Amino acid sequence: MPAPTSAVPAPGLGGDARPRRPSSGSRARSRHRRLGGDLLAYALVAPAALFYAFFVLRPIVTSAQYSFYDWNGVSTATWVGFDNYVAVLSEPKLVGAILNAFELILYFSIVPVGLALVAANLIRSIAASRLATAARTVLFIPQVIPLVAAGIIWSWQLSSDGLVNQILRAVGLDAVTRAWLGDFGTALPAVGVIGAWVQVGLCLVLILSGMTRIDASLYEAARLDGAGPVREFFSITLPGVRQEIAICVTVTVISALASFDIIYVATQGGPGNRTLVPGLQIFYLAFFEREIGTASAFSIVLMALVIAVVLPLQRLLRGRES
Amino acid sequence: MSRIRKLRRRALVVSGVAFSAAIGLAACAPPGSDGADDASAPLTGDPTCGEDAVVLNAYFETGFPLPSALADEFTRQYPNVTFDIREDQFAVITQNAPRTLQDSPPDLIRLPQMSELASDGLLLDLDPYAEAFGWDAWPASQLEQMRVDEDGSRGDGPLYAMGLGYSMTGVFYNKELGEQIGMAEPPATLEEFDGYLAAARDAGITPIAQFNGGATGGLAFPLQALMASYGDTAAVNDWIFQKPGADIDTPENLAAAEHLAGWIDEGYFADDVNSMDYSQMMSRFVNGESLFMFNGDWESGNLDTQMPGGAGFFLMPPLETGGTIGAMSAPATYGIAATAEHAECAAFFLNWAATDEQARTIEVEIGGSHPMGPADGFMPEVAEGSVTAATLAAGATISEANGAMDFIANATGSIYAQSWTPNLQKLVAGEQTPEGLLESVQADYESQVGD
Structure with a gap:
């Protein structure tokens, strides 16, 4: 729902500087x-x-x-010329780290944005009650906690005797309990859960603030036309918070591709490099292997990668307005 | 947007890029330097700390009280010498060592894997001090691991570090759980050991507590112990010391890796071994949740306090009774920066730590490890039946059998985190075979040593 701004001349330096036949x-x-x-x-x-x-x-x-x-x-x-770049793009371990980062986008970006949309919509519908404030606070708290602390808390929850497995055992799901962060199949999704938990709060607050800017009369009009809550959501709410969603997706995608803290604390890239991501590998290359050249090449590649993913995303999500 | 505005913006962008390019490329020459002059002035007379006030700048490892306890005792005996101590986790020291040695050279530093530091010229050659203090007369094997030649291979060449005691590894066991499964005394052969492992599992006890999570592949401990049972420790040492042509992928080591894989298949390790860290391992062993634990004598004092009389220690048993034995045994290495201000006093301290009776007592009681120094050096009394007594006795046995090896994780700066750990974790998960483990580690080793 783009505002018709193009007809109004933009104020500012450029506007003033236009010569108007002065003496x-x-x-x-x-x-x-x-x-x-x-x-x-x-x-x-x-x-x-x-x-x-x-x-x-x-x-x-x-x-x-x-x-x-x-x-x-x-x-x-x-x-050494381009040797370092060749190494970054040909060594299976380094390529694997890049692929892991892309898999993390699912958990760090898509899941939290989706959850935040649903939660924001629910909170908006109960906006007047105290429950809305409580829900907003609870969902936003993870944003306030340092990522390192979040990583430590969750690595306890996800350990073999942690809360997650205790709950599973309590409901009779003994068969699925495992050391979530130590299992080859579940380590990356488990790290992703930590990321999703952290990111959902940020997205929620952004999207909620976007929703307050939507004109209430639009909802009234839609309701008069016989629209249900689902139709309202897709026809009014979703287009109305498009800008906010664009910001959420941009910020969280960058945090997925450039992730470091949570993974460093929770798994250090293990087990067997299953959760290795570019940020962590650059750190290992520079400070453990002392390959400053390869580490720098990898970080340049990572920067290019982030730009290559985020710029088209921006175009796509913001539409023509930007 | 007007043209003027566009032009202005372009000018701004151009000037920004030009500016940053200018500051970035100001030093377009290759980064790095050839290092400063080192402190190895020729020695005149016996090295001492002199009479004037000296502040030794020290960089120690967090969590290990031994060096600070020695520093306190040294200040008590030589009041003109005080210490300015900075402490960090070992991993942090590993990351910082090259830059710290280069930029703010400490007089004493706890060293990580040292062959690269030595060949970069960051460490002081201690041979003149070794001669002056008579370290040459000590058992040669004590200092061997700290010698680095020009090519960065260890075992020969100038001496670049000294130990504050040397550690020993083997198998700790819970005496009470041992009795429950009918283990009256430690196993004498690997086969007997296998039998006890099976008995423990059948009795519902986790046979081995071992860490293998994150970036710390603790299964390297049992693997190397098995290597010592199956083969010759000298060959393993050659590999660790980067001797030309050394290969970890030998038939003996393959047998050891296969034996370890067998233990994994039999369920002798905890289910969550791939997410267990060192402190979880310790708490499970101390709380009696596991019968065995592969670890080192740095925990002896701790175990004597936490489970008095409840823990025992034995060396990894050989294949057959009376067969060759071996153990990971390495000095806790301390070096002096090549450009250290008080190199002479620091060397005097290292010599004192190995020879002074009070210092040797502190090393045994607080460090839990065997002091460096002459074979007939002073040894303090330790309580009979304690873990400390058992590890000290084991140290003497290994020394006699000439079975000491360095840790396979110390072969290069990154072989542990980047190669042993992921491959051992894959072995646990069934994603790597014993052959593949050794081949993969050897390939990484060759690429790292080749640099």
């Missing part, structure tokens, strides 16, 4: 004033820009530089 004197004055405004704007942006350049852009550039060397971090490096 030569006033043109010079306005240019002078604009220059002053520009300088002030640049001066205000400069400190942040400097930090950004030094702590974000510079590391990216140096990583790109390191990725062409064979370097152990201490002695003099040797130039």
Whole structure:
């Protein structure tokens, strides 16, 4: 439901700068004033820009530089061209890590966004009651907990004597109990559950705030036309929170592809590399194997991968408005 | 968007990219340096800590009270020397060691796998001190593991570290559970051991508590113990020391790996072995949930406190009675940075730790390990029947049999986390065969040593 904004001229510097047949004197004055405004704007942006350049852009550039060397971090490096990139894209273990990251998108992004949509819709329908506040708080709490703590809590819950297995035993499902994080078949989904638990709160709050912006008269109109709750959801709510969903998906997909903390705490990539992800492998390569070159190449590949996934997603989800 | 705005934005982007490229490529030369001058000035006279106040900058491992206890005692005896101690987890030290040694060189540092550090020129050559203090007269096997030659292979070449005691591994057992299954005394052969494992399982006791979760493949302990039962420890050491042509994939080691796979199939390990960590293993053993545990004498003091009289220790039994025995036994290595400020005093401390009676007592009582030093060095009294007494006696047996080997996880800096651990976890899950395990580890080893 795009707002008809294109007809209104956008305010701001560009709008003001449009020449409207001014006299030569006033043109010079306005240019002078604009220059002053520009300088002030640049001066205000400069400190942040400097930090950004030094702590974000510079590391990216140096990583790109390191990725062409064979370097152990201490002695003099040797130039190896694209060898590190070839290694990253051909070694089964490293490719496996990338595939694991894509599998994590299911748990870190699709599941929480879906759950948050359902939960937000339910909470909206009971918005007036105290239960809504309680539900919102409970679902948002995981966002406040540090990821490392979440990883530790869940690795206890998922251990062979943990809460999950105790519940399963209590309902007679002894046969399915196992060490969830130590089983080759369940380790990655189990890590995914931790991620989903953390992400659902963020998505919920974003989507709820989006829902409050939807005009209530739309629902009234739909109801007069005989729409049920399901039709309301798909025709009004879902398009109304499209922007928020786009943000949720973007943020959670990045967190899946660049995941590190939860996995480092819960499984350290085990068992048998079943939960190895690029972030963890870059850390191992750089600090245990001391292959700074390969680690840098892998991180550049990871960055490219994130951009390659997120940019089309943005286009797709935000539609033409952006 | 107006053209002017577009132009401005373009200018901003261009200047940003140019700026960051400039700062990034300012040093387009290859990264890294050749290192600073080292501290190995020629020794004049006997090394000492002198009379002036000295602050030794030390980097120790969290969770092990021994080095700090030794430091306290040293300050008591030599009041002019104090310690500025920084502590980290072993994994953190492993990550930080190269940069720390390069940028803020400690006088004493707990060392991870050291062949790369030594060949990068980050560690001080201790041979002049070894000569000055007479370490050459000690049993050569004590220092062998800490010698690194120019190619980074260990066992020969200059001495780059010293031990604060050396550890021994073997099998701990719960005496009470042992009696329940009719184990009157420790097994004398591998076959007897297999029998007790089966008896324990049949009695509903988890036979072996062993960690194998996360990035710590603890099944390397029983695997290497089995390697010692089936084959020669010298061959395993050659592999660990990166001797040219060394291969872990031998018929003896394959037999050992197959035996381990047999234990897995028989259900001698806990169901959740692939998610068990070290502390879970310890708590299960201490709480009497498992009969055996493959571990080292660094836990002797702890077990004597937590289950007094309840735990015993034996060396991995040989194939046949009287056969060759072996055990993982390695010094807890401490090195001196190549550019350390107080190298001489640090070396004096290491010598003191191996020779002073009080220091040796602390090593046995607090560290639970056998002190370094001359074969006839002072030994404190330990309580009879204690685990500590058993591990010390086992240490003497291994020393006599010349059966000490370093840990197979120490062959290269990353062979443990990147190769042994995932492959052993796969072996448990039935996704790797014993042949595949050894082949895969050997392939990783060759690619790492080749670098």
